[in-house]
Every structure is written in structure tokens, then in C-alpha cells.
Amino acid sequence: MGKEYFSIKFENDNLIFLDQTKLPLEEKYVTSDDYERISEAIEKLEIRGAPLIGIAAAYALALSIKNASKEVLIEKFNLAFNRLHRTRPTAVNLFHALNEIKNVFEANKNSEDIYQIVLEKAKQFHQEDIDKCERIGFNGLAIFKKKSTVLTHCNTGKLATGGDGTAFSVIKKGFEKGLVEFVYADETRPLLQGLRLTSFELERNGIPFAIQSDSMAAVLMQQSKIDLVIAGADRIALNGDSANKIGTYNLAVLCNYHNIPFYIAAPTTTIDNKIATGSEIEIEIRNKKELLTINGIQVAPNHYETFSPAFDVTPSHLISGIITEDKIYTFPYNFIK
Numbered sequence: 572m573g574k575e576y577f578s579i580k581f582e583n584d585n586l587i588f589l590d591q592t593k594l595p596l597e598e599k600y601v602t603s604d605d606y607e608r609i610s611e612a613i614e615k616l617e618i619r620g621a622p623l624i625g626i627a628a629a630y631a632l633a634l635s636i637k638n639a640s641k642e643v644l645i646e647k648f649n650l651a652f653n654r655l656h657r658t659r660p661t662a663v664n665l666f667h668a669l670n671e672i673k674n675v676f677e678a679n680k681n682s683e684d685i686y687q688i689v690l691e692k693a694k695q696f697h698q699e700d701i702d703k704c705e706r707i708g709f710n711g712l713a714i715f716k717k718k719s720t721v722l723t724h725c726n727t728g729k730l731a732t733g734g735d736g737t738a739f740s741v742i743k744k745g746f747e748k749g750l751v752e753f754v755y756a757d758e759t760r761p762l763l764q765g766l767r768l769t770s771f772e773l774e775r776n777g778i779p780f781a782i783q784s785d786s787m788a789a790v791l792m793q794q795s796k797i798d799l800v801i802a803g804a805d806r807i808a809l810n811g812d813s814a815n816k817i818g819t820y821n822l823a824v825l826c827n828y829h830n831i832p833f834y835i836a837a838p839t840t841t842i843d844n845k846i847a848t849g850s851e852i853e854i855e856i857r858n859k860k861e862l863l864t865i866n867g868i869q870v871a872p873n874h875y876e877t878f879s880p881a882f883d884v885t886p887s888h889l890i891s892g893i894i895t896e897d898k899i900y901t902f903p904y905n906f907i908k
């Protein structure tokens with residue numbers, strides 16, 4: 572088992588976060604009490620993963636009023652709320668977190684202890700995610716019919732959540748119970764969350780793994796090397812359509828063709844109860860530089876046109892089950908408004 576690591580921690584009125592853009596070659600922690608710096612960290616994917624973005628934003632919003640006088644309290648809060656709201660559009664956890672903090676702020680803004688009250692709410696939000704991750708892992712054990720080899724996409728572990736992760740928590744619990752023997756991790760172009768982050772977490776947890784580029788998943792399935800696929804989600808519509816890292820939909824289609832179960836694991840905070848289907852999910856388009864460069868090195872000229880959505884939507888009929896902290900839902904999905 573490798574050295575302990577964490578994605579974020581709140582200590583001495585500061586947020587400490589692991590800069591995920593440097594992993595796995597460098598483990599650099601950043602300390603900040605500045606919501607602007609934390610907003611930038613979310614935009615640059617120093618802090619990433621749907622639940623973690625929400626938790627970081629909740630702390631950042633609390634920090635925005637740490638030293639605010641009564642005169643500027645509301646203005647400071649609203650500025651920070653709007654700034655954090657603009658960071659990334661797809662993960663609904665961000666908006667859930669900001670709205671929960673805002674509700675507590677509105678109800679208590681005349682209190683002398685407003686910073687402490689809002690901070691307590693952020694801490695509670697963080698703790699709830701830790702508990703949800705644990706329960707997702709436990710509920711997910713039911714999907715393993717035998718000792719399995721799992722394929723996963725992007726990063727869904729401690730680096731993406733407050734706790735042990737979503738899909739990763741299922742894999743970790745499965746491994747501890749002897750139900751997962753090997754993991755294939757998609758590299759996850761273009762930002763390499765699989766190659767850089769999932770590999771880091773699998774290694775630290777002592778789970779045997781191999782990395783393959785996204786285009787190699789079909790061959791692994793054709794050669795009967797994959798028993799099931801588990802991925803996370805950034806936003807789930809009421810009918811179960813699930814947005815996740817670009818390339819997830821490819822896997823769901825491949826699983827359907829090869830008759831391999833395809834699961835999504837996510838906390839219920841990832842369900843957007845305002846949208847009926849996945850067509851309403853706003854998909855973030857990333858800067859073309861992320862495709863034209865690799866680790867800062869230019870590999871194609873800047874004038875090339877690119878197509879660079881950060882997420883895709885998997886239609887719910889391709890999802891064998893959605894593993895949540897409550898239970899495993901199966902098709903047809905009818906999440907309640």
C-alpha cells in the first residue's frame with residue numbers, strides 16, 4: 572500500500588488541495604483561502620471530478636466571507652457565488668453545492684457568526700460525500716458475479732470526490748473483497764485523467780492494473796478480457812441519461828455490442844432533477860490547446876480546427892445499472908422530481 576494522499580482538506584481556515592495537473596510525477600499541495608484562486612483551480616482541473624468540484628466550491632464560497640464586514644458581506648458573497656458558478660458548466664454537483672450554501676447564507680446573513688455557519692454547512696456537505704462514496708462502494712459489490720476484470724474511464728476516486736470515489740470506490744471495495752482482480756484504465760484523452768490519476772490511485776491502493784489508450788478498449792473486449800465496465804457521471808437526467816467524460820458513450824456502445832455490463836456509479840447529488848433527458852445537459856467545450864498540445868508540448872499547429880467536448884451523454888438504455896448510495900437503479904430509470 573502506497574503513501575497516503577488527499578484531494579482536499581480544510582485546515583486553519585484554508586483549503587489545501589492537491590494540484591492534479593502535476594500528478595503522478597509530482598505531488599504538490601496548494602494552500603489557499605482565496606475563492607478566485609480556487610475558481611482558477613477548478614477551471615484548470617487542478618481540482619476536478621464532479622463531487623470534488625462541488626465540495627471545493629462550497630468551501631471557496633464560505634472563504635469568500637471569512638473577513639467580510641457587515642457592509643460588504645452580501646456583495647462579497649454574490650461576487651464569489653457568480654464567479655464559482657461560471658467555472659465549469661456540466662457537473663451539476665457544483666450548482667447543488669453553491670445553492671445549498673446560498674440557502675444557508677440567506678437564512679443566516681444577519682448573524683454575527685455567518686462565516687462559521689456557512690463553513691459548517693460546507694464541512695457537512697464534504698462529510699456527506701465521504702459517506703455517500705462509502706455506501707456506493709458497498710452497494711456496488713452486488714454487480715460482481717465472480718472474480719472480475721474491470722475497465723474504467725477517466726478518474727473517479729479520491730481525486731474526484733470527498734471520499735473514496737464513485738466507480739473507484741466500487742472497484743476498491745471489490746478488490747478488498749477479492750471480487751476484482753485486475754483493472755484496465757482508459758488513458759482518457761485529451762487530459763489523461765486515466766493515465767495520470769487513476770493509475771496513481773490504483774497504485775497507491777495496491778490494485779493491479781494496466782493503462783491502455785481509449786482506442787484499445789474494443790480489442791480488449793473482443794479478446795474477452797473485460798467482465799464489466801464502471802464509470803462515473805457528471806450529471807444524470809431524470810430518465811437516467813448520463814453525462815460523463817468524453818469517451819464514456821463509446822464504451823457503453825462497445826459493451827452493448829459485446830454483451831458486457833456497463834455501470835455508472837454516482838451519488839444522488841449528481842442527478843439533476845430539473846432535466847428530463849440528457850439532451851438538456853450543457854456540455855463543456857474545452858480550449859483547443861488541450862488537443863493540440865501534450866503536456867504543454869505543441870504537437871500540431873494552432874490553426875487546426877478542433878472538436879473538443881469534455882463530456883458525452885450515454886443514453887440510459889445502454890446503462891445496466893446506476894449505482895448510488897441508496898441502491899442500484901436499473902432501466903427504465905425514473906428518478907423522481
Ligand code: MRU
Nearest residue numbers: 619620621725727731803804816
Ligand atoms: O473533466 P473532469 O476530470 O472533471 O471529468 C471528471 C469525470 O468525468 C468523472 O468521471 C466524473 O466527474 C465522475 S467522478 C466521481
